[in-house]
Amino acid sequence: MSLILELKNISKHYPGVKALEEVNLRLFSGEVHALLGENGAGKSTLVKVMTGAQSKDGGEIIFLNEKQHFNTPIEAQKIGISTVYQEVNLVPNLTVAQNLFLGHEPKRFGLIHFQKMYADARTVLTQFKLDIDVSAPLSSYSIAVQQLIAIARGVAMSAKVLVLDEPTASLDADEVQVLFGILNQLKQKGVAIVFITHFLDQVYQISDRITVLRNGRFIGEYLTSELPQPQLIEAMLGRSLQQHLVEKTSAEQTSNGTSAVLLSLEGVSVKGSIQSMNLTVPKGQAVGLAGLLGSGRSEVCNAVFGLDLLDSGSIHLAGKKLHLSHPVDAINAGIALCPEDRKVDGIIGPLSIRENIILALQARVGWWRCLSKTRQQEIAQFFIDKLQIATPDADKPIEQLSGGNQQKVILARWLAIEPILLVLDEPTRGIDIGAHAEIIKLIRTLCDDGMSLLVASSELDELVAFSNKVVVLRDRYAVRELSGSELTSQHVMQAIAEG
Amino acid sequence: MMSKRFIPLWITASLLLVMFLIGSLQFEGFASARVVTNLFRDNAFLLITALGMTLVIISGGIDLSVGSVIALSGVLSSVLITQYQWHPLLAFALILPLGTLFGALMGTIIHVYKLQPFIVTLAGMFLARGIATTVSEESIAIDHPFYDAIADLSIALPGHGSLDVSSLIFILFFAIIAIMMHYSRFGTNVYALGGNAQSAELMGVSIAKTTISIYALSSFLATLAGIIFTFYTFSGYALGAVGVELDAIAAVVIGGTLLTGGSGFVLGTVLGVFLMGVIQTYITFDGTLSSWWTKIVIGLLLFFFIVLQKLLNGRKASHG
Known part of the structure; x- marks a missing residue:
């Protein structure tokens, strides 16, 4: 040989x-x-x-x-x-x-x-x-x-x-x-x-x-x-990630199950992608979705955001049944999605950071009620500071930023419409390892502010680090739900492998 | 079942036949060898131009410069022959490679800078027309024994028809290009480029060589058409052949070639030119209709054919 x-x-x-x-x-x-x-x-x-x-x-x-x-x-x-x-x-x-x-x-x-x-x-x-x-x-x-x-x-x-x-x-x-x-x-x-x-x-x-x-x-x-x-x-x-990511306060862990349910999926099926899925996201918590490629990870995100139509089952948000036939329905209900492929689905390269941030908010208030330039600038600056986006000013074209900073701008776009549920599909894909930590910290901060998050990720350590609860998917079914002391990347991995 | 690829070709052929039959029933002398061979004679330059345009469009591009290249070729020929006393053959030997080079240059720019063929050949169109007009704004008459000999030379056909030199040159190039498109690697590459250029490149087709060759060939044929146009008019005129590129594109589309590339036949284009020619002949025979009616009919035909293409492709997609 x-x-x-x-x-x-x-x-x-x-x-x-x-x-x-x-x-x-x-x-x-x-x-x-x-x-x-x-x-x-x-x-x-x-x-x-x-x-x-x-x-x-x-x-x-x-x-x-x-x-x-x-x-x-x-x-x-x-x-x-x-x-x-x-x-x-x-x-x-x-x-x-x-x-x-x-x-x-x-x-x-x-x-x-x-x-x-x-x-x-x-x-x-x-x-x-x-x-x-x-x-x-x-x-x-x-x-x-x-x-x-x-x-x-x-x-x-x-x-x-x-x-x-x-x-x-x-x-x-x-x-x-x-x-x-x-x-x-x-x-x-x-x-x-x-x-x-x-x-x-x-x-x-x-x-x-x-x-x-x-x-x-x-x-x-x-x-x-x-x-x-x-x-x-x-x-x-992956398993070996910097130790500081895995720090998690025990208070958060124990708060499990006590908060009110914000989002619930009951028996949700989408032909060819997910099967009779049951899932709840409590208020002010981050729920992780783990599983291999094609297990239904991203598909759950798409279903919640109205990108894929349900074949059966129902989705409730804050006690109200949602009828999602289009992403606009999800946005109007207060749901935002950061898609997996930010190059294709997220950023608009030649536009400035400010314009990219303002996009979703402007769409929501209607194009005939244009946000004033000062107001746009305020919002953009607010998020640049809050998310620590590394840029000299808000007018730099987004394509000139690093992957991690682009991802933060996309996050800012959706945060600007003040959603009650933020869905993130692979938030740390293709960005520097240092930026990973920042995004994770951000997810925790958002939860502390009372927002609920549903996050699909292939990075198990990260998932474990920021989630209150991880749902493991395998072959289009939810096979395990891990929280509390069970929530370690080792357990998640076992669940993925064994079901 | 007849392959879907041939449907537009059959429709064009049928329309041509129907138009010809209508003319024959209505006018005495319409159905004659003379009318048919005149179709060749009157349209030889357009036919040759449209052959090149077919290749370009099958490859997914467009060449807007051909009308201007025809004019430039005609002007240069007449200037060299009349003012500089060159022998016509010598003049052609200089002009044909120059024209080819012009196309190769456009092809290179399109390929290297990944530019839209539309805009590059639009620039070529202005450039060629500008040069032609600078060389001579006036129409220059050509008076040379060679031209007289060419005009006298023709193959007589029964029924008062005759194929002149221009028609014969067209038939020769039609045969060469039809064989090239269907039996040579280059022809396959042209179709591949129009089908999916990215895949073709990954499969090892040289996009650079193919693109440059296509535009070089198109300009070569337009230059040749310009020379043949001087046989027809005995002159070169910088402001002549305006809009011929559009006639050629119309003929290609009416002949069933997809404007998005990848599908079509040079035979279809020839039928397309003939269909336009028969309509023109019909209007001439009628004598009361304005010749602008030709444009109206061509406009309607174009609408019909682009909608037809859409429908045929829509059906293909839903089956795929």
Whole structure:
């Protein structure tokens, strides 16, 4: 077994976010190497750097003992690194065969040899037990079939390294087994395979080696046979956080159950995301939602904010039943949500801090009653001071702030409308470790001010640090509720692993 | 079942046939080889321009500069031939590469600075028209034995029809480009670019090479169209061929190419030009209608075809 590709101390920064910091990855021939980590851990970024789709800011890539600098995916492909990206990255209007062979079509007399291309395409797809019309446009097939075609393309390129980013996300169990059969054949041929997934049972079924990333950092490389699942989850979710975060007053712990219930979910189900969920959030307390990716963590937040419509069950806020068909209904009831992906759903980059903060409040009072500039300035300054947003003034474009400060501005936006319930989805995602502590402190302060919070997070230590109660989700169900002395990251982790 | 990709093509072909039948039933001499070959002769320059426009639009772009490039090419040809006494072939040998370079430059700017093709080729449009007008504001007549020879040269067809040099050049380029689009790697790349440029790049298609080639080819064809336009008018005029880019875009859309890119055929575009030509011929035969009626009909056809595209694609999406 020989080392084919080695990534050493890879770093990658985006404005405001450290996507990768000194990450290592070693790929051996004939091995399936699982690259694991929670959402935002940096897996996809690492893949993009490794395959030339994005440039790195630091570190080196060594392929067969030679240092490499890829600037485009073509260069990486040429030396034998073939990639199937997370989203199906094919061209929908071309035929199946054209998609399989784009860039290296068989030729005759200088023109594309369609007969041979179609025959080759059929041969490749037979391996995947796909019997489809290869001359039909790709878009005429389902996402699962497209996913298989994308993988088939990677396999057909007979690469030395095959990278599969979430290849099984849209496949059913039978299709997964077909894929694993092919991966086993490739292993025998000496291909090094990178396998990214969030299905841990698949990791144990197919992989030989595991590398775990967390928050853009390298956590460790393990042999799959020597890493039991609880330890793997521990590595993925993290346990060792600075001591000062875990300090919690015992008074808060004992106050459990005595305060009035503010929000309650009864038997809430949303098709495909959560199942008969029961949950209560008391007034002036923070309730944490823990669980792996896809367990229903974020989905609960979305349901409470009216983003996903309920199929059954009911949500009560301060004793009144809520009819949420749109986020506006939730906002009017006094609920605010800080979404998971602040780049996509939260910040408006070129606008100033002041404008970003004022957005939700202005929407609430109505656009025809414009807040005066002095009033806007007052509000912005108030939150800049209160949340300690590091900026010279309120007129700086938000995109120039660091991730942690951007997150504070988003928080300020929702705090400005004075909600009675604040829902936070991954409040510390992609921000510096120092800023984590500040956000956590802020959550506690808000609770002391009487606000209730519902917080979904993959950072267990943090969750335990700021929550009065943690609800553990597993496969779309709430499986455990931990509070008081039971509330430790160790217990939460056990509940996630065992249910 | 007929593939959805071909539906717009069939509709255009049917409309063309219907228009032709209406004309034939109403007017004596409409259904003749002469009318058909005149469609080629009168529209050769537009046909050649529209071939390039089809490629550009399939790739998801647009080229607004072609009308001005036609004018510039015509003006430069006539100036070199008439004022500098160059042999026409020598003049063409200089002008065609220059035109191609102009397009390659626009393609480079579009690719390197990630700019909208609309705005870059709009700049190209002003630039080419400006240069043409600076070279000569007056129309310059070309009087050269080579032009007389070209005009006399044609293949006679039965029924008083004849294919002239311009038509033959168009047929040649139509064949080359149709083969290129469907049987070469470049053609596949053009469709891939229009389908999903980001995926195509990740799959190893060189976006730079393809983009630059597309705009270079479009300008080359427009330059050639400008030369052919001088065969037709025996002159070069800086303020001629105004709005030809819009006629070409209309023909491409009527021919069933998606304005968002990724789908379409050069054959459709040819049918689109012919449909517009038949309407024009009909109005000429009628004699009482204003020729502006052509524009009204083209406007209505365009509305019809963009709504049709929307409906066809909407259906595709809901099935996907």
